[in-house]
Amino acid sequence: MNTDTDTDPYAESVDPRVHCDRCEAVCCRLTVVLMPDDHVPAWLIHRDASGLETLAKGEEGWCAALDLVHMRCSIYEERPGICRKYAMGGPSCRHERGKWRDAHPFPTPVVLR
């Protein structure tokens, strides 16, 4: 039998009760380093003085590709590899959600423009 734990050594560390629907996209506030295989629109690329390319962020601190009205990725089909590998409910996800909850006990109001 081929189970998730056969192919993914970290599958058993994912908490299935955790879901993006009940999150303020806190993972989309992390720095995403772009890899050569990533193909995101040029306006989303931030290049620092050393040449390192990361996803640009908006004033509010979220990734510039995040649709702040719906809190959804606007380039989901072409999102970078790091975003694809980030496991919903995994240890890093739960850690970031915990940090955000501790710092923001009330939901963040979304600014409509």
Ligand code: SF4
């Ligand atoms: S590209 Fe999409 S999934 Fe990745 S950080 Fe930005 S909004 Fe989030």
